[in-house]
Amino acid sequence: MTAMNIWVVEDDSGYRRTLQRLLNRDQDISCPQVFASCQPLFDTLSAESHPDLILMDLGLPGMSGVEGIQKLAELAPNIVVVVLTVFSAKEKVMDALDAGAAGYLLKSATPREIIRGLKGASEGGVPLSPAIAKTVLEExxxxxxxxxxxxxxxxxxxxxxxxxxxxxxxxxxxxxxxxxxxxxxxxxxxxxxxxxxxxxxxxxxxxxxxxx
The missing domain is CATH 1.10.10.10 (Winged helix-like DNA-binding domain superfamily/Winged helix DNA-binding domain)
Structure with missing residues (x-):
């Protein structure tokens, strides 16, 4: 069984390295590419080089995470995008989901919850941190x-x-x-x-x- 290919867009260098190590420790996942912002992601993305799923932060330098999700929806709609961020405000949540994010996880999630959410999203599921699910329902x-x-x-x-x-x-x-x-x-x-x-x-x- 081929490992799920996940790329990460995260501007915090320490957290970015931690995420990459976490993902690569799972036998069902490969994380060969990490980026500090959206532009290097799009510079690397091609028909020959693309992931199955992108784990996207929202507070990024330059192009925002929401703008990145919108552009991915236009250029590569088959790539699943899951948000992983500290932002839980309703505007951020709804903007990301409306842009095409397949899920929304908070950085307070445990490693197990992140892995489970990514695997679920790759199979068509909808990973939402509990606080985010509540926000979506209420707003x-x-x-x-x-x-x-x-x-x-x-x-x-x-x-x-x-x-x-x-x-x-x-x-x-x-x-x-x-x-x-x-x-x-x-x-x-x-x-x-x-x-x-x-x-x-x-x-x-x-x-x-x-x-x-």
Missing amino acids: MNSSPSPEDFDLSERELEVLQLLAEGLANKQIAERLNISPFTVNFHFRNLYKKLQVQSQPAAVAKAFRAGLLS
Whole structure:
């Protein structure tokens, strides 16, 4: 089994080295590249050289982490991006998730929580530190009734399994459908819920009473 290729963008040199050592100690992960800012990342990124996942800080010199996530979503949408930062303010959280981050972890997370979150994200999961999950749930702008969304029974099933922490492949196996079909349902869910990421979809669904 090929190790997951993770690159790190972190401006704190000491923490950057610590993260790289932590990731490389896991037999399922390889972390060959670390960067102090976004520009060197984009200078290195190419069709021949790219990671499966990028662990991104937000408070970076030059291009911010959110701007970096937005640019990655345009240039390399297949690369999963997970935020790892000290910032827990709701504006930072929602900006990152709206930009396309697949998860949001705080630096207070334990090494085990970080590793587990990255592995989950690589399989289509949505890693959120507990405080961040609470922020997302509390700060959704509207609370329409469930009927307003007109979700199909299958879309509700997919949404419920996502909320339970299942990755895309696991949802496909549970519902006996293909991963392509799962992604099709996600696209419909994003459109109907008016969100742009899996964490935002789950948060809005909880707030609207679609999930228990």
